[in-house]
Amino acid sequence: MDRLVNTVRPYAWGSTTAIPKLLGTEPTGEPQAEMWMGAHPGAPSRIDRGAGLVPLSEVIAAAPEAELGAASVRAFGPRLPFLLKLLAAGSPLSLQVHPDLAQAAEGFADEERRGVLLDAGHRNYKDTQHKPELICALTPFEGLCGFRHPAQAADILEGLDVDDLKPYVDILRAGPEDAALREVLTAVLSAEPAAMAETVERAAAAADERSAEGGPHAAAYAAYASLAHHYPGDPGVLAAMLLHHVQLQPGEALFLGAGIPHAYLDGLGVELMANSDNVLRCGLTPKHVDVPELLRIVRFEAGDPGVLRPEAVDGEEIYETPVDEFRLSRFVLAPGAAPRPLEPGTPQVLLCTAGTVEAHTAGTTDGGTLTLAPGESAFVPAGEQVTVSGDGTLFRAKVMA
Structure with a gap:
């Protein structure tokens, strides 16, 4: 058994206080977004077995079966197949989805054939793995997860009373559900940027007003207005309105499987994921958004976000x-x-x-x-x-x- 020495990642969306408060350290004033625990090559934990600190990834590579066991090596190869994190969101993360194993392998092979550099900004697939993940709240935690039923999403958009949104409302009410969700998301992400920015601005102003009025959707409208504040004019704000707004209490969790659009908005949690870097972004980011590939990966399935509570055994x-x-x-x-x-x-x-x-x-x-x-x-x-x-x-x- 080894004590881990871990790296904190200073992503811009990170909270400046949540991780220092948990660790009992003084805030630096800089964002501290994630603390990684595992053997991910980007920031492996370090351990000391008598010869100074050594990356856990190197220890595992030197003796994979001794460290991981034969069963894990047979199933997942000579690597720790998960990454554990403390995640502290002070502002919204990008709206994103992850591929399944077959999609990841296919996408990685395609980009390799086309000679897309692994560190290129427009590269989608960094490896051949899927990236299911679980987030468990340590504090009240806010996020977006999975599609609302189209009729519910139509109610959210219609409640803003913005003329530009009425065509989307009509599509969502026409059904069938998967086709309606696909058509609206495609239209939002493919729209002319300047016109979409104006629509987002009007929708955000209306969402801010509706949140102040109260009602059953007040918290969701407040979240959408906040997204627009952080990402002015971003079409991801309208894409977010198609998704469930989820507020977790400490101890509650969300599981995000392949193709499920999601974003974390605020709070501190324990995140556990498969050890992969494959992310397809829908918006709320200055990074590359590959709309055709995203639409290939997204599962246009409406349903309950599925808040998890632990089972005692x-x-x-x-x-x-x-x-x-x-x-x-x-x-x-x-x-x-x-x-x-x-x-x-x-x-x-x-x-x-x-x-x-x-x-x-x-x-x-x-x-x-x-x-x-x-x-x-x-x-x-x-x-x-x-x-x-x-x-x-x-x-x-x-x-x-």
């Missing part, structure tokens, strides 16, 4: 998701309770988010114990038997192979 609160690369669970540990054993079959990352947690390797003396404070984490190799105890909250990310 022998004291472990599990967030069930339909992927094998990862599973997230949580322990709320009480002082004086018996240490809880963690089954040792696959690699794990442990993250303390409140209080104090002790992780102890079976068969060792005190030298095999790590004390974790909020924001501190540990890597547990496959096959290592660990127990946890203390007075605090511990999140556990593990491979399900």
Whole structure:
């Protein structure tokens, strides 16, 4: 078991205070958006096994089966297949979707054939992997997730009483659902930029007024007005109005599968994802938006956003998701309770988010114990038997192979 030394990424949308508050450090005044825990090549965690700090990615590459276990290597290759993060949104992230495995492999191969440089700004696929992800709120957390039913989206747009939006309202009311959503999103993202910017400005002003009036959609209208404040004239503001506005309470989570449009708007959470960089953007960003490829990836399926609440199994609160690369669970540990054993079959990352947690390797003396404070984490190799105890909250990310 190894204590992780992690990197905080200073993306512009990050909160300046949320991660420092959790870590008990002074804010720097700069955004601190994400703290990465894992072996992603962009910012691998570092560990010390007696020869100084070494990237976890290098440790795994040197002995993949010893660190990951044979089952994980067979399923996902010689790499840790997930990335755990603390994510602190102080302003909205881009509206985006992720491909499934087949789409990622096809898109990556196509861009390789066409000679698109891996670091090119217009490159869509950085690898051949999918990127399902789970976000679990540590504070009240606001986001957008999945399409509303077209009739509901029509009500949202019609409530703004903006003439430019009436053709979209008519399409959404005409059905069928998937075709209506596709036609409106295509029209919004393909419109002439100057005209669309004016439409977004009028819609945002109306949304600001509606949010002040109250009513069942007040919070959603406030969110859309805020998006327009951060991204003036961006067609992603209208695309966002097709999506569910979700407000999570601490402990609630969202799972984002392939093709589901989503964006995080505000709050601190624990994010767990498959280890991939494949993102197709819909808007709310100055970065490249490839509309034809985006429309190939998006799943035009309306439905409930599916807020997840954990299921308790022998004291472990599990967030069930339909992927094998990862599973997230949580322990709320009480002082004086018996240490809880963690089954040792696959690699794990442990993250303390409140209080104090002790992780102890079976068969060792005190030298095999790590004390974790909020924001501190540990890597547990496959096959290592660990127990946890203390007075605090511990999140556990593990491979399900």
